Amino acid sequence: MFARHIAANALTLIGVLSFAGVAVVAWGKKQYEAPGPLAQAICLRVEGGADMKDVADTLEAQRAVSTRAIFAAGAQYSGRAHLLKAGSFLVPAGASMQDINEIVTGSGRSTCGTEINYRIGILRAKVEVNELDPETSRYVEVVSFNPAEDDVPAAYTEMRDDPSVRYRITMAQGITSWQIVEALNNADFLSGEIAEVPAEGTLAPLGEDVRVGMDRNELIAQMVADQERVLAEAWEARAEGLPYANAQEALIMASIIEKETGVGSERPMVASVFVNRLNQGIRLQTDPTVIYGITQGKGSLGRGIRQSELRRETPWNTYVIDGLPPTPIANPGKAAIEAALNPDDTDFIFFVADGTGGHAFARTLQEHNANVAKWREIEAQRAEEAAAAGN
Structure with missing residues (x-):
């Protein structure tokens, strides 16, 4: 009789604990998915080699999450913790922990911080170093220069090799093939050598992100393929x-x-x-x-x-x-x-x-x-x- 009483109490305790565990999990899930405490957008920097615990510490310090433990646990539970990317990521005001997890484990493309935009125009080319203002979501120019004519500013040199910097090439429509080749050859963040100037008209003007160290011939091949596709589709229609x-x-x-x-x-x-x-x-x-x-x-x-x-x-x-x-x-x-x-x-x-x-x-x-x-x-x-x- 005594043994049955103990067994009954044990089962009751297990039931209570199980119920409590389910309640805690439900509460944690609700916290993980609910809007966060961030009052203004921030630029979250994730260093190379960092893990989710490091990110959780940073988020807690910037008051972007209510509980670092729930963020880290949610990232592990979602199966995305191993997808963490290095870079600089824009975290909007009120972002949930789930939102932030998806931001830092997504494409890996930096969405804030420093952007180096190489603008190739009809009359001249220039490199712009821009910083994103998280509050306005607008880039503010830090420095600009013509790589073919000007001395390279220290502000550019200091951040050129930063892995979190986003690089972009923007070309004017109506630029000639010779101008494109000349400008790309002056881009010190690219590699390779363009052997000859492509035929006029065969290059679709670029306006997209590029990788540091990307081969110039790879860019040219991409532009040729894009122009062929655009022309074929327009000709068909x-x-x-x-x-x-x-x-x-x-x-x-x-x-x-x-x-x-x-x-x-x-x-x-x-x-x-x-x-x-x-x-x-x-x-x-x-x-x-x-x-x-x-x-x-x-x-x-x-x-x-x-x-x-x-x-x-x-x-x-x-x-x-x-x-x-x-x-x-x-x-x-x-x-x-x-x-x-x-x-x-x-x-x-x-x-x-x-x-x-x-x-x-x-x-x-x-x-x-x-x-x-x-x-x-x-x-x-x-x-x-x-x-x-x-x-």
């Missing part, structure tokens, strides 16, 4: 009745469109003008092709086009030759390629700058001459204002 014998001619047209306007919404309209001119047997008469015939894509002209150059015959001078030039004059982006293959349906055959950064379009020479006269007035007024400001 092209409008009917276009004056192109093949996709290469569409790429040539896209490069001209890219160089003629920096206003994205205008690309299909500009494309319609050039398509109409081709269909009517009118020469394209576009200045960027003349410039390419002079520079061969090796940098900018740096001055206005001379009348003698407008009359000089080169394979790219569309004031002299009929139809399209033999090659693209730059590397167009996706939007310009799509515009070349799906232009607006208009009867415009002229356009000229309108003083706003865009263009005025015309159907007749009389309309066009009136638009040109307005543009000349704007140019003269700006020249007067510049002269007055100089005095």
Whole structure:
């Protein structure tokens, strides 16, 4: 009887403990998934070789978690603890411990801290060192320089080899292949040597993160593959009745469109003008092709086009030759390629700058001459204002 009483009490105790254990687990799970105490976003730095306990300590010190033990236990229980990545990660205000666990075990791509952005533009390239402000989620420039011309700042040298730094290359659309190769060769965080300049138009302008030490030829191959894919998809979805014998001619047209306007919404309209001119047997008469015939894509002209150059015959001078030039004059982006293959349906055959950064379009020479006269007035007024400001 006594033994049965002891056994009954033991079973009761086990039941109570089991119930309590389930309750504790349920409470811990609720805490793990609930919004956290973080009042403002932070940039969480995870050092190489750190483990979840180290991360838990840092989070507790920054008051991003209520209980470090629950964070560490939750990470282990989720099976993601071994996926911890080194880097700098943006943790938003109110992030739960579960959210933070997924942030630090995800792609490993740094989302805050320092970003080194290599911007390759039409006229120049520059390296920007930026720091993310966690409170505003905006990058603030620390320093910038032209790697081809300027001394390398100490601020760049000090953080260049930091494994948590995020590297990005951003290229302007309409940049030439020569300019791309020159700029990539000046990027000291890349490796390898580009043996020759790729054919004009074959490179899709980059705008993405890159790895430190990435081979330059790997980047070039990626850009070629991307451009081939974009062109193939646009060619497949092209409008009917276009004056192109093949996709290469569409790429040539896209490069001209890219160089003629920096206003994205205008690309299909500009494309319609050039398509109409081709269909009517009118020469394209576009200045960027003349410039390419002079520079061969090796940098900018740096001055206005001379009348003698407008009359000089080169394979790219569309004031002299009929139809399209033999090659693209730059590397167009996706939007310009799509515009070349799906232009607006208009009867415009002229356009000229309108003083706003865009263009005025015309159907007749009389309309066009009136638009040109307005543009000349704007140019003269700006020249007067510049002269007055100089005095």
